[in-house]
Amino acid sequence: MSTLTNITLKVWRQDGPDEQGRFETHQIPEIPAEASFLEMLDFLNERLVAENKEAIVFDHDCREGICGTCSLMIDGRAHGPQHGTATCQLHMRTFASGDEIVIEPWRAAAFPIIKDLMTDRAPLDRIIEAGGFITAATGGAPDANLIPIPKPVADASMDAAACIGCGACVAACPNGAANLFTGAKIAHLNLLPQGQAERFQRSEAMVETMDEYFGSCTNHGECEAACPKEISIDVIAVMNADYLKSKLKNRKSLSRT
Amino acid sequence: MSITLDSKIPEGPMADKWSNYIASQKLVNPANKRKFKIIVVGTGLAGASAAATLGELGYQVEAFTFHDSPRRAHSIAAQGGINAAKNYQGDGDSVHRLFYDTVKGGDFRAREANVHRLAEVSVNIIDQMVAQGVPFAREYGGMLSNRSFGGAQVSRTFYARGQTGQQLLIGAYQQLARQIGLGNVTLWNRTEMVDVVNIDGRCAGIVTRDLLNGEVTSHSAHAVVLATGGYGNAFYLSTNAMACNVTAAWRAHRRGAAFANPCYTQIHPTCIPQADDFQSKLTLMSESLRNDGRIWVPKNPDETRSPDQIPEADRDYYLERIYPSFGNLAPRDVSSRAAKRAVDAGQGVGPLKNGVYLDFADAISRLGLDVVWERYSNLFEMYERITGEDPRVVPMRIYPASHYTMGGLWVDYELQTTIPGLFCAGEANFSDHGANRLGASALMQGLSDGYFVLPYTMAPYLSEWLNKPIPDTSHEAFAAAEAEASDRFARYLATNGTRGPDHFHRELGKIIWDYCGMDRNKAGLEKALAEIPALHDEFQKDLNVTGSDTSVNQTLEKAARVDDFFELGMLMCQDALVREESCGGHFRSEHQTQEGEAKRDDENFAHVTAWEWSGDMAAPIEHREPLEYEVMKFQTRSYK
Numbered sequence: 001m002s003t004l005t006n007i008t009l010k011v012w013r014q015d016g017p018d019e020q021g022r023f024e025t026h027q028i029p030e031i032p033a034e035a036s037f038l039e040m041l042d043f044l045n046e047r048l049v050a051e052n053k054e055a056i057v058f059d060h061d062c063r064e065g066i067c068g069t070c071s072l073m074i075d076g077r078a079h080g081p082q083h084g085t086a087t088c089q090l091h092m093r094t095f096a097s098g099d100e101i102v103i104e105p106w107r108a109a110a111f112p113i114i115k116d117l118m119t120d121r122a123p124l125d126r127i128i129e130a131g132g133f134i135t136a137a138t139g140g141a142p143d144a145n146l147i148p149i150p151k152p153v154a155d156a157s158m159d160a161a162a163c164i165g166c167g168a169c170v171a172a173c174p175n176g177a178a179n180l181f182t183g184a185k186i187a188h189l190n191l192l193p194q195g196q197a198e199r200f201q202r203s204e205a206m207v208e209t210m211d212e213y214f215g216s217c218t219n220h221g222e223c224e225a226a227c228p229k230e231i232s233i234d235v236i237a238v239m240n241a242d243y244l245k246s247k248l249k250n251r252k253s254l255s256r257t
Numbered sequence: 258m259s260i261t262l263d264s265k266i267p268e269g270p271m272a273d274k275w276s277n278y279i280a281s282q283k284l285v286n287p288a289n290k291r292k293f294k295i296i297v298v299g300t301g302l303a304g305a306s307a308a309a310t311l312g313e314l315g316y317q318v319e320a321f322t323f324h325d326s327p328r329r330a331h332s333i334a335a336q337g338g339i340n341a342a343k344n345y346q347g348d349g350d351s352v353h354r355l356f357y358d359t360v361k362g363g364d365f366r367a368r369e370a371n372v373h374r375l376a377e378v379s380v381n382i383i384d385q386m387v388a389q390g391v392p393f394a395r396e397y398g399g400m401l402s403n404r405s406f407g408g409a410q411v412s413r414t415f416y417a418r419g420q421t422g423q424q425l426l427i428g429a430y431q432q433l434a435r436q437i438g439l440g441n442v443t444l445w446n447r448t449e450m451v452d453v454v455n456i457d458g459r460c461a462g463i464v465t466r467d468l469l470n471g472e473v474t475s476h477s478a479h480a481v482v483l484a485t486g487g488y489g490n491a492f493y494l495s496t497n498a499m500a501c502n503v504t505a506a507w508r509a510h511r512r513g514a515a516f517a518n519p520c521y522t523q524i525h526p527t528c529i530p531q532a533d534d535f536q537s538k539l540t541l542m543s544e545s546l547r548n549d550g551r552i553w554v555p556k557n558p559d560e561t562r563s564p565d566q567i568p569e570a571d572r573d574y575y576l577e578r579i580y581p582s583f584g585n586l587a588p589r590d591v592s593s594r595a596a597k598r599a600v601d602a603g604q605g606v607g608p609l610k611n612g613v614y615l616d617f618a619d620a621i622s623r624l625g626l627d628v629v630w631e632r633y634s635n636l637f638e639m640y641e642r643i644t645g646e647d648p649r650v651v652p653m654r655i656y657p658a659s660h661y662t663m664g665g666l667w668v669d670y671e672l673q674t675t676i677p678g679l680f681c682a683g684e685a686n687f688s689d690h691g692a693n694r695l696g697a698s699a700l701m702q703g704l705s706d707g708y709f710v711l712p713y714t715m716a717p718y719l720s721e722w723l724n725k726p727i728p729d730t731s732h733e734a735f736a737a738a739e740a741e742a743s744d745r746f747a748r749y750l751a752t753n754g755t756r757g758p759d760h761f762h763r764e765l766g767k768i769i770w771d772y773c774g775m776d777r778n779k780a781g782l783e784k785a786l787a788e789i790p791a792l793h794d795e796f797q798k799d800l801n802v803t804g805s806d807t808s809v810n811q812t813l814e815k816a817a818r819v820d821d822f823f824e825l826g827m828l829m830c831q832d833a834l835v836r837e838e839s840c841g842g843h844f845r846s847e848h849q850t851q852e853g854e855a856k857r858d859d860e861n862f863a864h865v866t867a868w869e870w871s872g873d874m875a876a877p878i879e880h881r882e883p884l885e886y887e888v889m890k891f892q893t894r895s896y897k
C-alpha cells in the first residue's frame with residue numbers, strides 16, 4: 001500500500017452567502033493512496049475539530065458517484081482531474097506527493113454559495129418541476145409490456161437518464177448554462193413512446209424555466225468534458241430541435257382550443 | 258402510553274385479504290381530501306412515491322428531507338434491480354411464488370398478510386414506473402428484460418443497467434416534482450425532523466431543524482408518515498449513504514412508537530473489502546454480479562500465487578460446493594456467513610486477506626467480453642475506480658458489509674405505528690422481510706408502500722378526523738418539544754470535550770459490528786451492553802462540536818445522529834440477546850446445526866419482538882406479536 005506525503009490544500013472558506021470568502025491553507029502530511037478525496041477532507045475536518053476549529057462544510061452523501069451531491073472544483077476543474085468521475089469517486093492515487101491542490105465550490109451565478117464549499121442548486125429542481133416528468137396518475141398504468149420499446153431507443157433514453165443532477169456542467173460552463181442538464185432530461189423523456197404526449201409542452205416549459213435562472217449556451221462544450229456521467233452534448237441538439245418545434249406546435253394547438 | 262399490538266390483518270383467504278380490505282375500507286371523498294394535511298418525512302422511494310400520490314389525490318402534503326433535493330435520497334444507490342411477479346419470462350413465476358420466496362427468504366419471521374399484499378402489488382409497480390418513463394433494460398424485441406437474484410429460482414428482477422435505484426428514484430422524484438410544481442405538495446429541503454409531537458394520544462405533528470440556520474420549528478398535521486430509511490449506519494462502516502441515520506424513527510420510538518426486531522440487520526455478501534483505516538464507507542458490488550461471477554478462495558491459507566496462476570484443483574468454490582442447487586445465488590445471509598468462515602479460516606485474499614474472489618473469467622469465456630461488459634460495465638468501472646484493479650483481468654475481491662435493516666418501527670397492516678396517526682413506510686418500518694430480505698425486494702417494498710398501500714390505508718384513520726381542526730403549533734406540547742430539541746443541540750455545542758462525533762461513531766460501530774454483526778453470542782452481546790453505555794457516557798462528557806448553531810454545521814448534525822445511534826445500538830444488542838435462536842440475518846452461534854447453519858426455534862420465537870421505550874435505555878419493555886402462518890408451513894430453509 002502506498003502513501004502520499006506533503007499535500008498542500010488551498011480551500012475556499014466562506015461563512016455565509018453574503019460574507020467575503022478567502023482561501024485557507026492546510027497541510028496533509030500523510031495520506032494513503034487508497035483513501036478517497038473526500039476521506040482526505042474528512043481526515044482534515046477531524047483534525048480541525050480536534051484543534052477547536054470549525055470543520056469545512058461540503059456536500060456529499062452516497063460516495064458512489066450516483067447521488068450527485070458532491071460538488072467540488074478541484075484545481076479549477078469541476079469534479080477534478082479524472083474524466084467521467086464524480087468528486088467522491090476520486091482517489092488520492094490520482095495525485096502525487098508534494099502536490100498543491102486548490103479546492104473551491106461550484107462557481108455559477110445560479111448556484112449561490114451557502115457556506116464554504118456548499119452551494120444551492122435548487123434551480124435545477126425548478127426546471128424539473130416545470131415539465132421534467134411524464135404525467136401518469138398512480139394506478140392507471142397499462143401493462144408494462146404493452147408498448148414494446150426497441151432496445152436502441154431504451155438504451156439512448158437510459159444514456160441521457162444517467163444524469164446525476166450534480167451541476168458540474170453549469171459550473172464548468174463559462175456562461176453558467178444548464179443546457180446539458182436540461183437536455184439530458186428532455187432527451188430521456190422525449191425519446192420514449194410514453195413521453196410523446198407531453199413532448200412539446202415539456203420542451204417549452206423546461207427550456208424557458210432554464211432560461212430564467214441560467215446563462216445561455218454558446219457551444220463551448222466544457223459541460224460534456226466535466227460531466228461525471230459522460231452525458232453527450234448531443235442531448236442539447238435534441239433539446240434545441242424539440243424546443244423549436246414546440247414553439248410552432250404549441251402555438252398551433254393553442255389556436256385549436 | 259401502554260402498547261397493544263393489533264396487526265389488523267383483514268379477514269378472508271390470504272389471496273383475497275387485500276382486495277377485501279380495499280373494497281370495505283372507509284374512504285375520504287375527493288372533495289374532502291383537501292381538508293386534510295399530511296406530513297411526509299423522507300423523500301426516498303417510499304416517501305417520494307407517497308407524497309406524490311397523496312398530493313395527486315388531493316390531500317395537502319408537506320414533504321421534508323434533509324437532503325438539498327428530493328432527487329438525492331439513499332435509494333438512488335440501489336444497483337441491482339426490483340422484483341415483480343410479472344412472469345414475463347414464462348418461467349413459472351406468480352404472485353404466490355414471490356410471496357412464498359419472500360416468506361421463506363425471511364426465514365418465517367414476516368407477517369404473511371403483508372408479504373402477500375407486497376407480492377400482489379409488485380406487478381402494478383412495474384406498470385407504473387414504465388408509464389412514468391423509467392428506462393428499464395429491454396430485449397431486442399422491445400420487451401422488458403429480467404435477471405435473477407439471490408434466493409429465487411425464477412428471473413423476476415427488472416433493472417436499468419446497474420442504476421435501478423437511481424432510475425426508480427428519479428421516476429418518483431419527477432412525479433413529486435410535478436406535484437410540487439402544481440402546488441399540491443410543499444417541499445422542505447435541508448430540513449431535518451428532530452421530534453414527533455403527540456397530543457391526546459395521537460400524532461399531531463413534528464419538530465424540525467433547518468440545517469441552514471439551526472432554526473427549530475413545529476409543523477402540525479392530521480397525520481404524519483415517516484419514510485426515513487434504515488439504520489445500517491449504526492455499524493459506522495456500511496454501504497449506506499453517509500447521511501443515513503435513525504433519528505426520525507428513534508425520536509418517534511422515544512415518543513411511543515414500538516421498535517420491532519432491531520437485531521434483524523442484513524450483512525450483504527458482495528462489498529469491496531475495507532482498504533485502510535481512513536475508510537468512511539463501504540461500496541456494494543451488486544448481487545446481480547453473482548449471476549455470472551463465481552465465488553472462490555484458495556484452498557490453501559498460505560497461498561501466495563496470483564489468482565490466475567492458481568489452478569482449478571487448488572480453488573474452493575465454496576458456495577457451489579455447499580449449496581449445489583443455488584450455488585453462487587444462495588441468499589445473502591447464507592453467503593455472507595460462508596465468506597466469513599472462509600476468511601476466518603485464513604483463506605482470505607487481497608493485501609489484508611479480508612476478502613474472497615468473485616471471478617468473471619468463466620463468464621467472459623462463455624458469453625464473450627462484450628456481453629459481460631454490457632451487463633456490468635458501470636459496476637466494473639466503479640470497482641476499478643475504487644481499487645485500481647480491472648475485474649476483467651483480475652477477479653474482484655469482495656467481503657460482507659452492513660447493508661440493510663429489516664428491523665424498524667412496528668406497523669400494523671395499515672402501516673400505522675403504535676402512535677395513532679403516525680405511519681411508517683419503506684426501510685424505516687419492519688414489515689415485510691422478516692429476518693432476511695431478498696435482493697431486489699427493498700425497492701419493491703418502498704414503492705409498494707408509497708404508491709399503492711398508504712394512499713388506501715391512511716383513509717380509515719383520516720376519515721375519523723374529518724372537519725376536526727388540527728392542534729395549533731402554539732400548543733404547549735409543540736413548545737415543549739421545541740425547547741427540548743433546542744436544548745439538546747445547545748448541549749452538544751457546550752460539551753467542549755476533545756473528540757468529534759466521528760470518533761465516537763467509529764468506536765460505537767466497532768462494538769456493534771464485533772458483537773452484534775454476522776455472528777452473535779450471549780457473552781459478546783452482554784459485553785456490548787456494558788461497553789455501549791460506557792462509551793455513551795464518554796460521548797456525553799468528552800464530545801467536541803465546533804462552530805455554531807446559526808449556520809450550516811455538519812459536525813453538530815452528526816453529533817445528534819450519533820447520539821441516537823448509541824441508544825439504538827443498545828436496543829439492537831438487547832433484542833439479539835433475547836432472541837435465543839438463529840434466523841435469517843440474526844445468527845446466534847449457540848444455535849446452529851452441525852454444519853454451521855442457522856437453527857430456528859419456531860416453538861418459542863415465531864413472533865415479532867416490539868420494544869417500548871421505558872425512558873431508561875437499559876430497560877426497554879418487550880412486547881410480542883405472534884406470527885401465525887395460514888398458508889406457509891414452517892420448514893427449514895435449505896438452499897442445498
Ligand SMILES: Cc1cc2nc3c(=O)[nH]c(=O)nc-3n(C[C@H](O)[C@H](O)[C@H](O)COP(=O)(O)OP(=O)(O)OC[C@H]3O[C@@H](n4cnc5c(N)ncnc54)[C@H](O)[C@@H]3O)c2cc1C
Nearest residue numbers: 299300301302303332335337338450486683684697699700
Ligand atoms: C448500495 C445499496 C444498493 C442497494 N441495492 C438494492 C437493489 O438493487 N434492490 C433493492 O430492492 N434494494 C436495494 N437496496 C436497498 C434499498 O435501496 C433501500 O432499502 C431503499 O431504497 C430505502 O428506501 P426508503 O425510501 O425507505 O429510504 P431512503 O431512500 O433512505 O430515504 C430516506 C429519506 O428520508 C429522509 N430523512 C431521513 N431522516 C430524516 C429526518 N430526520 N428528517 C428529514 N428527512 C429525513 C432522507 O433525506 C431521505 O429523503 C440497496 C441498498 C444499498 C445501500
Ligand code: SF4
Nearest residue numbers: 163164166167169227
Ligand atoms: S449533465 Fe452531467 S454534469 Fe450536468 S448535472 Fe447531469 S451529470 Fe452533472
Ligand code: FES
Nearest residue numbers: 061063068070088
Ligand atoms: S457523493 Fe453521491 S455522487 Fe458524489
